[in-house]
Amino acid sequence: MTTVAVLGGGIGGLAASYYLCKSPQVTKVLVLESSSRFGGWLWSTRRSDGAVFEHGPRGIRPAGAVGHNTLNMVDDLGLGGDILPVPSSHVASQNRYVYMNSRLHRMPSGLSGLLRTVPPFSRPLLLSVAMEMLVKKGAEEDESVHSFVSRRLGKELADIAVDSLCRGVFAGDCRKLSVRSCFPVLYNAERRRGSLTLGMLLGSGPSPAVPPGPLAQRSVTESWSQWSLSRGVESLPECIAEYLQQSGRVELHREAAVQQISPSASGWTIRLEDGVVSADHIISALPAKALASVLPPSCQPLIQLLQDISTVTVAVVNLEYEGSILPVSGFGHLLPSSEDQALLGVVYDSVPFPQHDRTNGRTTRLTVQEFTAHHYQRHTHLGVPTAPSWSRVTLQRDCIPQYYPGHFRRVESMRSFIRENNLSLSLIGSSYDGVSVNDVIFNGRTAVEQLLGTGVLERVNTGT
Ligand SMILES: Cc1cc2nc3c(=O)[nH]c(=O)nc-3n(C[C@H](O)[C@H](O)[C@H](O)COP(=O)(O)OP(=O)(O)OC[C@H]3O[C@@H](n4cnc5c(N)ncnc54)[C@H](O)[C@@H]3O)c2cc1C
Numbered sequence: 001m002t003t004v005a006v007l008g009g010g011i012g013g014l015a016a017s018y019y020l021c022k023s024p025q026v027t028k029v030l031v032l033e034s035s036s037r038f039g040g041w042l043w044s045t046r047r048s049d050g051a052v053f054e055h056g057p058r059g060i061r062p063a064g065a066v067g068h069n070t071l072n073m074v075d076d077l078g079l080g081g082d083i084l085p086v087p088s089s090h091v092a093s094q095n096r097y098v099y100m101n102s103r104l105h106r107m108p109s110g111l112s113g114l115l116r117t118v119p120p121f122s123r124p125l126l127l128s129v130a131m132e133m134l135v136k137k138g139a140e141e142d143e144s145v146h147s148f149v150s151r152r153l154g155k156e157l158a159d160i161a162v163d164s165l166c167r168g169v170f171a172g173d174c175r176k177l178s179v180r181s182c183f184p185v186l187y188n189a190e191r192r193r194g195s196l197t198l199g200m201l202l203g204s205g206p207s208p209a210v211p212p213g214p215l216a217q218r219s220v221t222e223s224w225s226q227w228s229l230s231r232g233v234e235s236l237p238e239c240i241a242e243y244l245q246q247s248g249r250v251e252l253h254r255e256a257a258v259q260q261i262s263p264s265a266s267g268w269t270i271r272l273e274d275g276v277v278s279a280d281h282i283i284s285a286l287p288a289k290a291l292a293s294v295l296p297p298s299c300q301p302l303i304q305l306l307q308d309i310s311t312v313t314v315a316v317v318n319l320e321y322e323g324s325i326l327p328v329s330g331f332g333h334l335l336p337s338s339e340d341q342a343l344l345g346v347v348y349d350s351v352p353f354p355q356h357d358r359t360n361g362r363t364t365r366l367t368v369q370e371f372t373a374h375h376y377q378r379h380t381h382l383g384v385p386t387a388p389s390w391s392r393v394t395l396q397r398d399c400i401p402q403y404y405p406g407h408f409r410r411v412e413s414m415r416s417f418i419r420e421n422n423l424s425l426s427l428i429g430s431s432y433d434g435v436s437v438n439d440v441i442f443n444g445r446t447a448v449e450q451l452l453g454t455g456v457l458e459r460v461n462t463g464t
């Protein structure tokens with residue numbers, strides 16, 4: 001293996017380059033990014049008075065193999081000292097709200113939350129959980145998240161909790177999203193244990209083994225629920241780019257939009273605006289539709305499959321208020337689609353990460369996420385009497401891919417086409433195997449390991 005071209009310099013492309021860089025088998029890595037900066041959706045505004053505002057992800061989960069994998073990378077990059085951990089005992093971890101019937105409801109948590117009837121729900125959640133064990137397995141190979149949860153836990157939980165959750169993670173509609181691709185743990189729990197409750201208690205199948213390094217171990221000991229970085233999450237791609245630059249084997253190109261790729265005798269020819277480059281292998285970390293637009297006509301079946309992956313556009317509205325303006329404390333609130341079609345939720349950024357507030361004087365930072373950027377200031381639902389002292393609206397076009405039922409088959413078909421046509425091409429990034437930062441980093445690593453045939457992750461069964 002000599003030259004690998006990585007298309008796209010979002011966190012997926014940078015993570016893949018980081019893992020490529022660790023292998024002596026790779027002599028050269030070309031990272032081709034169309035915009036003027038690396039990081040893609042990991043995008044932080046840092047004001048000179050110390051305030052930090054996130055326009056993409058704001059907190060990363062430390063748990064599980066994929067969470068440990070990211071923390072191992074953070075440690076290796078020397079960013080451990082910049083970590084801002086949020087322990088699970090913190091109010092931002094304990095309190096999440098849904099806004100329904102014109103008021104905020106704290107989502108039930110802990111045993112007492114399960115035993116009591118907690119509005120907006122009409123019965124104790126423990127009843128739904130206990131009865132779930134008696135529901136027989138579904139027969140379909142995939143279905144919508146809403147249909148799966150209604151069938152197993154009842155319509156009310158699907159309409160309120162799961163509808164909101166899908167808006168808070170995928171900015172999506174649980175009636176259209178695939179349970180198998182969006183919540184594989186739930187899908188596997190039913191497949192393997194016949195029940196979500198038993199799956200939670202006994203484990204729901206194999207999961208990758210990632211030995212936790214010192215930072216990941218610290219996250220377990222201190223029981224973190226999420227983390228950020230002192231200069232915002234964009235520090236992570238910035239630090240990876242610096243690491244790649246220093247390796248001497250990686251060429252990082254900004255403003256290098258890939259226009260066309262064509263298979264050649266020795267690999268690929270890649271056409272850019274100002275020239276042509278060659279590579280033995282391509283790792284595409286582009287959004288699916290962007291990859292579809294640069295593939296040659298000979299790849300038509302793959303192009304069609306890539307074009308079938310929909311995305312959503314989200315408006316992210318960062319607000320800063322003078323003083324403490326929140327009537328409640330917690331992570332934030334979500335709105336089920338029955339309450340508001342356009343507004344998804346509000347994150348109370350100052351609660352988990354007060355370190356990102358302006359250094360002088362008390363302020364409150366909020367982020368409103370919605371499908372449209374209109375009328376945003378009236379929609380915090382928090383009864384804030386004053387106008388924000390600072391705001392910024394960013395329209396994030398096509399930012400979150402939507403995995404609809406049958407997504408796993410489409411992705412399988414793409415990879416079969418690549419194999420059958422002997423294309424030296426790997427597909428990574430949020431379009432295929434998970435949208436979280438952790439998933440995207442982990443899938444970048446898996447693709448590199450598959451390409452180089454080294455260190456293939458050991459599979460262990462978490463079930464007892
Ligand atoms: C508002 C928002 C909030 C989120 N919150 C969270 C969260 O709290 N936790 C979490 O884990 N995840 C969160 N996510 C999801 C996560 O941030 C993304 O799924 C992830 O960053 C996607 O990374 P990527 O590298 O696959 O794609 P991208 O970031 O889209 O990177 C793709 C790159 O390809 C480049 N590109 C496109 N076309 C070309 C071309 N022709 N040639 C060269 N380059 C090209 C783009 O400029 C871009 O830099 C959030 C996402 C958004 C939008």
Ligand SMILES: C=Cc1c2[nH]c(c1C)Cc1[nH]c(c(CCC(=O)O)c1C)Cc1[nH]c(c(C)c1CCC(=O)O)Cc1[nH]c(c(C)c1C=C)C2
Pocket residue numbers: 061096097165167168169170171226331332333334344345346347369400435436437438
């Ligand atoms: C309202 C819109 C959105 C908010 N965050 C996102 C959107 C679209 C994107 C997002 N949030 C999370 C992830 C990663 C999931 C993972 O597997 O790590 C992504 C892509 C984390 C998350 N945010 C909320 C929940 C319940 C989760 C799941 C994991 C966890 O428990 O941390 C809730 C939530 N998100 C938003 C709000 C306002 C909100 C409210 C409670 C914003």
